[in-house]
Amino acid sequence: MERYYQKEIECASRDEIRSLQSRRLVEQVRFVWDNVPYYRHKMEAQGVTPDDIKGIEDISKLPFLKKDDLRDSYPDGLRGVPAKECVRIHSTSGTTGKRVVAYYTKDDIELWNDCVARALVAADISDEDVVQVCYGYGLFTGGLGLHGGAEKLGCMVLPMSSGSTERQLQFMVDLKSTVLCCTPSYAAYLSETINETGLRDKIHLRRGIFGAEAWSDDMRASIESSLGIKAHDIYGLTELSGPGVAYECSAQKGMHINEDHFLAEIIDPETGKSLPLGSKGELVITSLTKKGFPLLRYRTRDICILSEEKCSCGRTFVKMSRPMGRSDDMLIVKGVNVFPSQIETVLIQQGYSSNYQIIVDRKNNSDTLDVMIEMTSENFSDNLGKITAQEKSLVSELKAMLGIYANVHLVAPKSIVRSEGKAVRVIDRRKI
Ligand SMILES: [Zn+2]
Numbered sequence: 344m345e346r347y348y349q350k351e352i353e354c355a356s357r358d359e360i361r362s363l364q365s366r367r368l369v370e371q372v373r374f375v376w377d378n379v380p381y382y383r384h385k386m387e388a389q390g391v392t393p394d395d396i397k398g399i400e401d402i403s404k405l406p407f408l409k410k411d412d413l414r415d416s417y418p419d420g421l422r423g424v425p426a427k428e429c430v431r432i433h434s435t436s437g438t439t440g441k442r443v444v445a446y447y448t449k450d451d452i453e454l455w456n457d458c459v460a461r462a463l464v465a466a467d468i469s470d471e472d473v474v475q476v477c478y479g480y481g482l483f484t485g486g487l488g489l490h491g492g493a494e495k496l497g498c499m500v501l502p503m504s505s506g507s508t509e510r511q512l513q514f515m516v517d518l519k520s521t522v523l524c525c526t527p528s529y530a531a532y533l534s535e536t537i538n539e540t541g542l543r544d545k546i547h548l549r550r551g552i553f554g555a556e557a558w559s560d561d562m563r564a565s566i567e568s569s570l571g572i573k574a575h576d577i578y579g580l581t582e583l584s585g586p587g588v589a590y591e592c593s594a595q596k597g598m599h600i601n602e603d604h605f606l607a608e609i610i611d612p613e614t615g616k617s618l619p620l621g622s623k624g625e626l627v628i629t630s631l632t633k634k635g636f637p638l639l640r641y642r643t644r645d646i647c648i649l650s651e652e653k654c655s656c657g658r659t660f661v662k663m664s665r666p667m668g669r670s671d672d673m674l675i676v677k678g679v680n681v682f683p684s685q686i687e688t689v690l691i692q693q694g695y696s697s698n699y700q701i702i703v704d705r706k707n708n709s710d711t712l713d714v715m716i717e718m719t720s721e722n723f724s725d726n727l728g729k730i731t732a733q734e735k736s737l738v739s740e741l742k743a744m745l746g747i748y749a750n751v752h753l754v755a756p757k758s759i760v761r762s763e764g765k766a767v768r769v770i771d772r773r774k775i
Contacts (some may be wrong), residue, residue, distance in 0.1 A: 346521070346706065347457065347460040347461050347463075347464045347466075347496055348461070348464045349461070350657075353461070353599070353658045353659070353660055354496075354657050354658055354659050354660060354723055356627070356659065357659060358759050360565055360602050360603070361399060361606060361661065362659070363396035363603055363605050364602060364631060365397075365494055366377070366410065367603075367631040367632060368396065368398065368399055368402065368466075368606060368629065369393075369397065369398065369443070370434075371629070371630070371631050371632070371639070372396045372405070372639065373393045374394045374423065374634070375423065375637050375639055376392070376636060378423045378424065378637075379422070379423055379637065380420075380514050380689050381416045381419055381420040382406075382408070382421065382694045383420055383645075384408040385408075385412075386405065386406060388406070389404075389406050390406075391404050391405060391406075393485045396629065400469070400604060402608060402617075402629065402640070403608075404618050405629075405639055405640050406626065407615065407639065407641075407642050407755065408640055408641045408642065409641075409642050410443075410642075410644070410671075413443045413582065414441050414443070417443070418444050419442050419446070421512055421634065421636060422446045422635075422636060422762070423548065423633075423634045423635060423636065424446075424448055424634055424635060424636040425718070426720075428446060428448050429446040429448055429632075430447060430448060431446075431447045431448050431558065432444050432445060432446055432447070432482075432593045433447070433482055433483070433484045433487075433543050433581050434482040435446050435482075435483075435580075435581040435582070435742035436712075441526070441573045442482075443582060444582075445581050445635070445636045446635035447584075447633075447635045447636070448634050448635045449520075450634065451584065451633050451634060451636075452491065454584070454604060454631065454632055454633070455488065455491065455492075455585060455587060456491035456494075456495040456663075457486055457492075457495070458492070458584065458587035458588070458590075458601045458604060458628060459489060459491060459493070459495075459586060459587040460492040460493075460495045460496045461494055461587070461590065461601065461762060462491075462492065462552070462575075462577055462587050463493060463496055463522075463552065464496065464589075465575075465590050465591070465592040465599070465637045465656070465658070465730060466550050466552060466573070466590070466592070466593070467550065467593060468493075468496070468498065468522055468550055468552075469496070469497075469498075469578050469666075470496055470497030470498055471498075471521075472493075472499075472522050472550070473499045473501065473518060473519055473520045473521050473522065473547075473728060474489070474493040474498045474499065474500050474501065474520070474521075474522040475491045475500055475501040475515055475518075475522065475523050475524065476490050476493070476501065476503060476524045476525075476687070476765075477501055477503050477504065477505055477511055477523065477525035477529060477533075477657045478504070478505060478524060478525055478555065478678075478765050479504055479678075480502060480504045480507045481504075483581075483678075484581045484584070484585025485524075485526075485554070485555055485585070485586060485678065486502065486504055486505075486588060487538050487585075488584075488585035488586040488587060489524040489552065490548055491587060492587060493500040493522075493524075496741045498522070498531075498744075499518075501518060501520060501735070505525070505529070506768070508532070508533065508536060508537020511533065512533070512536065512542060512550055515699070516542060516545045516546060518637060519547040519557060520546075520547065520548060520576045521549050522550045523548055523550075523552075523570075523572070524552045524553075525553060525555070525707070526553065526555050526556050526677070526678040527553040527554075527556060527558035527562055527563075527566065527574075527766070528556060528558075528677070528678075528708050528709055528710060529678075529708075529709075530551055530553050530566050530570070530574070530707035531562065531566055531582075531589065532707065532709055532715040533570075533697075534565075534566055534569040534570045535569070535707070537569075538569055542664040543571075546570070548554075548570055548571070548572050549571075549572055549573070550574075550735050551566065551570070551572050551573070551574040552575050552577050553566075553574055553576065553577070554562050554576060554577035554578060554579070554586050555675070555678040555679075556588070556678050557677045558576075558664070558667065559590065563595075572711040573593075573595070575590070575591040575592075576590075576595075576665060577589070577590050577591065577598070578590070578596055578663065578666075580628075580643060582638055583605065583628055583630055583633075583638060583641065584630075584633060584642075587601065588600065588601060588628065589601065589604055589605075589662075589663050592654065592658060593654040593655075593656050594654055594655045594656050596654075596662070597650060597660050597662035597663060597665070598658040598662060599654070600660055600661050600662070601660065602705060603631070603632075603634045603663060604630070604631055604683060605629065605630060605631075606629040606631055607628055607629065607647055607649055607661060608626075608627040608640070609623075609625065609626060609627070609647070609648070610624050610625050610627050610642075611624055611625075612624065612642075612646070612670035614626040619653060620649055620650070621648060622669070623646060623647070623648050623652060623771070624646065625642060625643065625644060625645065625670045626645045626646070626666075627640050627642050627643065628641050628643060629638075632669075640755065642670075642700070644669050644670045644671045644673060645666035645668075645669060645670075646666060646667050646668045646669065646670055647663050647665070648650070648655050648663070648664045648667075649661050649662070649663055650662050650664070656667060662755065668696075672769065673682075673749075674701070674703055674769065676710045676711075676712050676747060677709070677747050679745065679746055679747050681712070681745055682767055683768050685744050685745060686701060686714060686741065686744075686749075687699065688744070689737070689740050690716060692740075693736070693737060693740060695716050695718070695737075696716070696717055696718070696719055698716070698717035698759055699714060699715060699717065699759070699768070700715040700757055700759045700767060700768060700769075700770065700773065701713070701714055701768060701769045701770070701774060702715070702769075703769070703771045703772065704773060705772075705773040710773065711750070711753075712735075712747065712749040712750065713749065713752065714750070714751050714752070715752045715754050715758075715759055716737070716742065716751065716752070716754065717755070717756055717757065717759050718753050718755065718756060718757060719756060720756045730753050734751045734752070737751045737753075
């Protein structure tokens with residue numbers, strides 16, 4: 344376990360961390376300049392060359408990468424090495440339906456697994472533990488990310504993936520799982536089911552690693568008391584590897600960023616200007632070591648606060664608060680990124696008006712997504728008898744675009760409430 348609690352790095356002085364980051368940044372900028380023409384052109388357009396970057400103090404000279412850049416460079420314009428040197432991809436949805444494809448070399452996977460293993464050790468998990476991973480496996484990074492880190496640590500891993508609650512509970516009891524990894528809403532759902540079915544005395548859980556969606560300290564307290572565990576947050580993005588960019592230690596007050604691999608900044612989302620430590624703003628992350636998909640100054644759109652305050656665990660890595668919102672209109676529903684523009688794209692492709700409303704709610708601790716679509720007057724009277732069939736077809740089109748189910752309701756013209764003449768596009772009723 345010592346190997347994954349790298350005290351000399353995780354508890355180094357701030358000066359040592361900054362000097363390691365500076366060295367790595369200088370190398371990474373040179374690597375990207377030489378290997379990623381898309382980003383080199385952005386640097387050239389800004390009149391910057393690798394010679395201008397002598398340390399982390401020069402970071403703000405570099406151009407940002409935004410989600411639009413990831414879309415424009417689809418499918419491989421930001422890849423840092425030939426495809427042959429990559430061993431895996433993961434993917435996430437983009438703003439207009441085009442997916443973002445992230446590439447990993449063998450080393451990238453090892454580094455990612457190390458970051459996750461560190462996160463587990465910080466939550467007091469060891470090779471004695473049985474880790475039940477209920478994040479989805481596949482293009483989504485949750486499943487394979489937690490899996491890789493837990494296996495590297497020497498835990499016994501149950502690669503359950505998401506869903507099949509009955510089977511999850513059977514294995515949890517029979518194989519004596521001690522660690523649960525899933526979204527906080529699924530953890531809450533499992534805990535309710537466990538208590539309702541009288542399994543509370545038969546489970547052996549002691550820790551939870553919950554991420555991929557927003558949750559509150561109230562929700563944490565309720566999951567912790569109903570399952571008898573300590574619940575830890577984990578943060579990450581597919582664009583930057585996946586879960587494990589930042590992790591919560593025993594203090595459970597903010598997440599330490601793995602600063603030997605990631606350089607974090609906070610900017611004003613409106614002006615793009617860097618903000619001093621302690622300010623609330625948009626988190627921007629530079630990947631210092633990844634080679635398959637080496638993103639520099641990636642705008643995460645997550646709003647948070649960074650803090651260098653001394654942590655009771657002894658780690659000196661900077662801490663980020665839990666994301667407090669987004670600087671764009673992305674919603675996270677059932678752990679999946681959903682952009683209203685994706686829904687709009689489907690509606691327009693299918694010949695519907697762009698008068699729609701998205702309602703997100705949380706029922707029985709599970710997110711729900713409802714899409715109300717206004718029909719035009721002629722459509723409404725002509726097709727009254729066929730509405731169910733049309734709704735069904737939209738459900739499957741939306742599933743193909745978003746990866747999750749949405750309830751579709753075709754509604755009468757002018758029935759969506761407008762405020763100041765404009766339809767309110769998104770209503771998020773979740774109390775989180
Ligand atoms: Zn700590």
